[in-house]
Amino acid sequence: MSNEASTTRAAAPDSLTGHVYDGIQEYDNPTPGWWTMIFALSFVWACFYWVRYELNTTPPTVFGEWEDDVAEANRAMFAKLGDLKGDEQTLLSMGRNADWMPVGASIFKANCAACHGRQGQGDVGSNLTDDAFKNVKVITDIPSVVRAGANNMAMPAWRGRLTENEIILVSAYVASLRGTNVPGRVPEGTVIPAWPALVSPAAPVMPTGAAK
Numbered sequence: 001m002s003n004e005a006s007t008t009r010a011a012a013p014d015s016l017t018g019h020v021y022d023g024i025q026e027y028d029n030p031t032p033g034w035w036t037m038i039f040a041l042s043f044v045w046a047c048f049y050w051v052r053y054e055l056n057t058t059p060p061t062v063f064g065e066w067e068d069d070v071a072e073a074n075r076a077m078f079a080k081l082g083d084l085k086g087d088e089q090t091l092l093s094m095g096r097n098a099d100w101m102p103v104g105a106s107i108f109k110a111n112c113a114a115c116h117g118r119q120g121q122g123d124v125g126s127n128l129t130d131d132a133f134k135n136v137k138v139i140t141d142i143p144s145v146v147r148a149g150a151n152n153m154a155m156p157a158w159r160g161r162l163t164e165n166e167i168i169l170v171s172a173y174v175a176s177l178r179g180t181n182v183p184g185r186v187p188e189g190t191v192i193p194a195w196p197a198l199v200s201p202a203a204p205v206m207p208t209g210a211a212k
């Protein structure tokens with residue numbers, strides 16, 4: 001079979017260009033059309049690439065585009081919220097707000113869980129799920145501690161690193177962890193009075209302790 005095939009091939013020799021260089025002849029075998037097309041397209045693409053990434057002094061990167069998108073999404077999200085005040089009722093109602101507590105929880109997981117544990121049970125940082133506190137006497141002390149830090153910055157200051165809205169949302173989340181009593185670091189400081197009652201809940205409210 002293979003003999004037959006090679007005979008067939010030999011029987012139809014490729015045409016020659018007619019060029020002869022010191023007795024060496026040249027086949028007339030142009031590159032296939034599809035190949036030439038890909039070559040041409042890659043050249044066109046390279047022109048766009050060169051303008052966008054080489055001529056541009058600050059070429060866009062995927063990381064930059066991702067950060068822009070995140071910042072844009074945050075702006076849109078917080079525009080709905082307005083500027084939160086860190087007062088008692090805002091902290092209490094936000095701590096039970098079904099729309100916003102997932103945001104508070106994710107700020108906590110991203111920035112606080114490394115020291116306070118994923119459930120607030122404490123590690124390097126205090127256990128935030130019991131009734132004893134060292135720096136907190138009333139609920140509004142939570143955002144103050146978060147803004148300014150405590151104990152010679154063993155607890156870092158977050159003012160400037162988190163926006164004021166983020167500080168209030170994460171503080172409301174921390175306040176909501178109280179009483180979940182997750183076993184972890186032993187209670188430190190003094191037992192403080194229960195948080196005051198929530199007077200006028202901002203809709204929609206979820207059951208206490210559901211913000212996990």
Ligand code: HEC
Nearest residue numbers: 111112115124125126133134135136146150151154155170
């Ligand atoms: C680098 C570790 C670290 C990180 C990160 C951290 N904390 Fe702390 N935090 C501590 C330590 C340590 C203390 C205890 C300070 C003290 O001994 O007075 C503390 C104390 C606190 C207290 C006061 C507790 C009390 O008993 O009075 C609150 C509230 C708190 N942190 C919230 C947060 C929040 C919210 C975040 C994230 C935005 C956060 N922390 C991130 C280490 C940390």
